[in-house]
Amino acid sequence: MQLTTPGLRLIPEAVLADNAALFRKIPETPSHHDRSLHRVVIVGGGAGGLELATRLGRRFGKGRLSVTLVDRNRTHIWKPLLHEVASGALSASHDAVEYIAHASRNRYRYRIGEVVGVDRLKRQIFVAPSFDDDGRQIIPPRVLGYDTLVMAVGSLSNDFGTPGAALHAIALDTAEQAALFNRRMIDACLRANAQYEQLTPGQLHCVIVGAGATGVELAAELHKSMREIASHNLDNIDFEKLIRITIVEAGSRILPALPEQMAQASARLLIKLGLQIRCGIKVTEVTQEGVRLGEKLFVPAELVVWAAGIKAPDFLTTLDGLATDPINRLIVDETLRAVGDEHVFALGDCANCVLPGEERALPPRAQTAHQQADHLVKVVAARLAGKAAPPFRYRDYGSLVSLADYGAFGSLIGGLKIEGLLARLVYRSLHKMHLKAVHGLTKTALASIGEMIARRARPRIKLH
């Protein structure tokens, strides 16, 4: 099954720019909701949106609320797993949640499609048409009504317009991109093994742009996976000598958003593994042959991953006048309501939420999206009861970084430092918490046991 609605990106930019005119001619889809109920529409079924739809559906879906989740994909995968998909440690289809089945089990509706605009006056969202692989339309453009709208569309990596980055670097924003990187990595290993006498500069070299948690964790995963691929009968060349992984970071150190001690411990481990770390230098261009650093330096590389910085999807800046920040995030108040519209809320990576007394917006992390999803359940309950929305309180439970099987470091609430197996277990528990929110405790426990057994029967990494 396709993970993404095929052809959605066939919609020409010009049509997208003229959304309002196009969609205002289309009547609202009549069977969309029971009009006697308060209609909650959640756009984006990611880390936060899926948890919110599940909880609202379970709690209010029987006759009190009409809950609809709209996502452009047919399946959900928890984004922090994407670097494992990229390295082959995990198969994207394996951990995916099928929205259709999940929705019917949890009393919410799921509608596939890419949301491209909003009419705030009529309280309607515009959903782009979807097409099959042959370009035939599956679902026409639709207009869905709402009483409460929650935008939970996440973020994309931000290449800051760096020349060549969009063309030659792969970002890890979607399961497709992660799977594409994985195929390219396997191909690179097979090609190098076949061309053993004529290797070119940069062959089997990988540059990861950005040393945040994503870049650093990916680097460690790739270090392990590329060697593992090579250990499966690829014996024409000495992969150990030829594989080179370089992390490039414009800031002064790796893991700039995490405590210094964690960054130092991670850097020590990566250097011990033989990875190269270049901090304090900017990538100025990405080409087919590699990456230009600053004015003069060029690092040849067959594989380039862009993991530096994020921005929210561009269409948020055209949501009928809603305020956004310079990286397209919707500006929300302390209840998570979009500034200027009492019916629109936002959560997770696409929300800019600066809580009272704080100077900076909450970090774009899974734990932020998770806590905000919890909070919006209370907000919707308050709206149903005709009460004022409560303020959101954020609790920073700490940070964790997991470097494949080599090590893990964490700094938990109260400054507690953990590492090794304990850090890895806490790291894994974050995913389990998401699964529990989405599937409930029993199913999560059963799936975990099943996964432990299945792991023994298949190779540690995907080899195709």
Ligand SMILES: Cc1cc2nc3c(=O)[nH]c(=O)nc-3n(C[C@H](O)[C@H](O)[C@H](O)COP(=O)(O)OP(=O)(O)OC[C@H]3O[C@@H](n4cnc5c(N)ncnc54)[C@H](O)[C@@H]3O)c2cc1C
């Ligand atoms: C490789 C990687 C590793 C990460 N590791 C960690 C980690 O270890 N710890 C941590 O805390 N955070 C981590 N993060 C960040 C974390 O994944 C995000 O903060 C979190 O997923 C944000 O949740 P969200 O609900 O806001 O958005 P997302 O989980 O990104 O979900 C957004 C959803 O919206 C859908 N969507 C987007 N646009 C549209 C549209 N126009 N119409 C319909 N649907 C749309 C998408 O299909 C997606 O399902 C990582 C991120 C990446 C990429």
